[in-house]
Amino acid sequence: MAKPDSFFLTTPIFYVNDAPHIGHAYTEVAADVLARWHRQAGDDTWFLTGTDEHGQKILRTATANGVEPKEWADRLVESSWKPLLNTINISNDDFIRTTEPRHEAGVAKFLQKLYDDGHVYAGEFEALYCVGCEEFKPKSEIVDGTGEFEGQKVCAIHSKPLELLQEKNYFFKMSAFQDRLLALYEERPDFVQPASARNEVVAFVQQGLEDLSISRTSFDWGIPIPWDDAHVTYVWFDALLNYVTATGYGANDEEFARRWPGTHIVGKDILRFHAVIWPAMLMAAGLEVPDHVFAHGWLLVGGEKMSKSKLTGIAPNEITDTFGADAFRYYFMRAISFGHDGSFSWEDLAARYQAELANGFGNLASRVLAMNAKYFEGRVPEPGEELAADAAIRELAASAATRADAHIEAFAIHESIAAVWELVDALNGYITEQEPWVLAKDPAQRDRLARVLYTTTEGLRALAVLLSPVLPEATAKLWFALGAKETLGALSAQPIREAGVWGKLVPGTTQHSLAVLFPRIETEAKE
Ligand code: MSP
Numbered sequence: 001m002a003k004p005d006s007f008f009l010t011t012p013i014f015y016v017n018d019a020p021h022i023g024h025a026y027t028e029v030a031a032d033v034l035a036r037w038h039r040q041a042g043d044d045t046w047f048l049t050g051t052d053e054h055g056q057k058i059l060r061t062a063t064a065n066g067v068e069p070k071e072w073a074d075r076l077v078e079s080s081w082k083p084l085l086n087t088i089n090i091s092n093d094d095f096i097r098t099t100e101p102r103h104e105a106g107v108a109k110f111l112q113k114l115y116d117d118g119h120v121y122a123g124e125f126e127a128l129y130c131v132g133c134e135e136f137k138p139k140s141e142i143v144d145g146t147g148e149f150e151g152q153k154v155c156a157i158h159s160k161p162l163e164l165l166q167e168k169n170y171f172f173k174m175s176a177f178q179d180r181l182l183a184l185y186e187e188r189p190d191f192v193q194p195a196s197a198r199n200e201v202v203a204f205v206q207q208g209l210e211d212l213s214i215s216r217t218s219f220d221w222g223i224p225i226p227w228d229d230a231h232v233t234y235v236w237f238d239a240l241l242n243y244v245t246a247t248g249y250g251a252n253d254e255e256f257a258r259r260w261p262g263t264h265i266v267g268k269d270i271l272r273f274h275a276v277i278w279p280a281m282l283m284a285a286g287l288e289v290p291d292h293v294f295a296h297g298w299l300l301v302g303g304e305k306m307s308k309s310k311l312t313g314i315a316p317n318e319i320t321d322t323f324g325a326d327a328f329r330y331y332f333m334r335a336i337s338f339g340h341d342g343s344f345s346w347e348d349l350a351a352r353y354q355a356e357l358a359n360g361f362g363n364l365a366s367r368v369l370a371m372n373a374k375y376f377e378g379r380v381p382e383p384g385e386e387l388a389a390d391a392a393i394r395e396l397a398a399s400a401a402t403r404a405d406a407h408i409e410a411f412a413i414h415e416s417i418a419a420v421w422e423l424v425d426a427l428n429g430y431i432t433e434q435e436p437w438v439l440a441k442d443p444a445q446r447d448r449l450a451r452v453l454y455t456t457t458e459g460l461r462a463l464a465v466l467l468s469p470v471l472p473e474a475t476a477k478l479w480f481a482l483g484a485k486e487t488l489g490a491l492s493a494q495p496i497r498e499a500g501v502w503g504k505l506v507p508g509t510t511q512h513s514l515a516v517l518f519p520r521i522e523t524e525a526k527e
Helices: 022-040 056-064 069-087 101-116 174-187 195-206 235-240 253-259 268-285 316-323 325-335 346-376 388-409 413-434 443-467 472-482 484-488
Strands: 006-015 044-052 094-097 120-130 142-144 153-155 163-172 228-233 263-267 292-296 299-301
Touching: 006 022, 006 253, 022 044, 022 069, 022 263, 022 292, 022 299, 022 316, 022 325, 022 388, 022 413, 044 069, 056 069, 069 094, 069 316, 094 101, 101 120, 101 235, 101 268, 163 228, 163 268, 174 195, 174 268, 195 268, 195 292, 228 235, 235 268, 263 268, 268 292, 316 325, 316 346, 325 346, 325 413, 325 472, 346 413, 346 443, 346 472, 388 413, 388 443, 413 443, 443 472, 443 484, 472 484
Parallel strands: 006 044, 006 263, 044 094, 263 292
Antiparallel strands: 120 163, 142 153
C-alpha cells in the first residue's frame, strides 16, 4: 500500500498575555477544519497548536499583575488557552508551549548551528519597537499618533506609541537570503497564499531585506543565547521555531522527517514573519522551507481588527454558550471568505443558524429519518428503480464531494462548504418535489417511495461525512441515527474523498432516533 501523504498543519502559537477572543478562535477553527478534512481523507495528519510565552509583552503583563512570567503563563494556559480548544472542539494532536524543555533545547541547537555556520554576528542597533507586535517596525507601519498620542510615532496595527530601543544585539544575516527568497516565491507561486498575500510579500522583499536583530539584553524573559547568556533570544525567532521543535528537530530525526515540512495558517498581520523571516531561517539551517503559508483576513469590528486591547474582543464562549461549537465553526467558515476580512454580527449568526443549520440541514435530517421510521419500520429502504431525479441527486453528491475536496486543497474553506450545501438544498428541493408523504398513501408506489427515501438517506450519509470536519457534533449524532456505524464503521473511518460514491448504506439496516441537531434558540436580541 502506498504511504499516505504527510500533512502537517499549524496554527500560530498564541500570546498568553490575555485570554482568547473570537479572532484567535477563528484561526484555530479554520486550521481544525483543514486538519479534520485531511485526517478524514486518510492523510498522515499532524495538527499542532500552542502558546507563545516569552518576550516583553508577556513579561510586562505578568509584572503588572504581580507574578512571575512563568506563573502567569501557566495560569493563562490552564485557565484560558487549553479550555478554548474544548469550547470550539479543536482536534489538535499536540500543544506546544515555548517554555517547555523540548522547545528551549531545540531553539538553542538551531541558534548554535546558525552561529557556527557564520550566519550570526554581533552589532549595535537603534530602532522603534512595538511591544504589541514584538517587532522593530518597518517604516511602512510607523504612523503619527493622534489624540492622547499626538506628536508621537505609533504602530499602524496597535495604534500605541513605539519605543526607541538601542542595544548591542546579535544579528541574523537575513539580507543574504533575499535572492533565494525571491526565487522561492517565483518558482512556487503557491508558497504564499492567497495571491494578494504573495504579492505583498514579494513587494516587501524586493524593497531590500535588512539583517534581523535576534537577541535582547534589557530583560531576561526568554531563551538564553547559547554562546552568550547575557542575551535572550528575540521572541519571534524563538516562537517560529516551535513548528520544528514540536516535530522532533534536533531530538527525533525520524519524527522530524515524517512531519516536516508543514503548512502554516496565519493571520495576515503575521504574514511577513512566516513568509520571509521563517523561510530565511530554515534556509540558513539547511532545512526545507514550509509547503505553504496561508494568510487569512481579520475579524473586524467597526472596520478595525477585533482586539482585546481596543476593547472590541468577544470571548468565544459568549457565542458557543448559546449556539454551540458546531454553529460557531460553521458560521465563521461559511460567512467569511477564507483569506479576506469579515465582520461578525449577532444578527447574521442567528439568521444563518436558523435558515441554514436548523431549517436547512437539521430539518432535512429529522424529516428523512422520521419518514424512514414511519414508512419503513426505521430501516434503510430497499430502493426501487432509479429515475432521472434520483440520478441527478446521485450525480450532484459525487460532484459536490469532488469540488469540496478541491476547494480544501486550495484553502477555500467557504467554497468547500458552499459546494456541500448545494446537496443540502438539492435534497430539500427533491423531497418537496417527490412528495414522499403522497407516495406513501398509494401502495402501488411503494418501490418509488423506497427509492426516494433511499436517495435522501444516502444523501444524509454523504453529508454526514462531508460536513464532519465543520460540524463534528451534529454529524456524529446523525451518523448514529443513520445506523451506519453497524455496517460502515465509525464516522471518522469514512474516507472523505469517497463520500460522494453512492450506494453505501445497506438496505434493511436499523436506524435510531435522531437527537435534535440545532435546537431552537430563545434569546433576547444581542448586539
Ligand atoms: N504569538 C504570535 C504568533 C507566533 S507564531 C510563531 C501572535 N500571537 S497572537 O496571539 O497575537 O495572534 C495569534 C493569531 O490570532 C494570529 O494569526 C492573528 O492574526 C490572529 N488574530 C488575532 N486577532 C484577530 C482578529 N481580529 N481576526 C482574525 N485573526 C486574528 O501573533
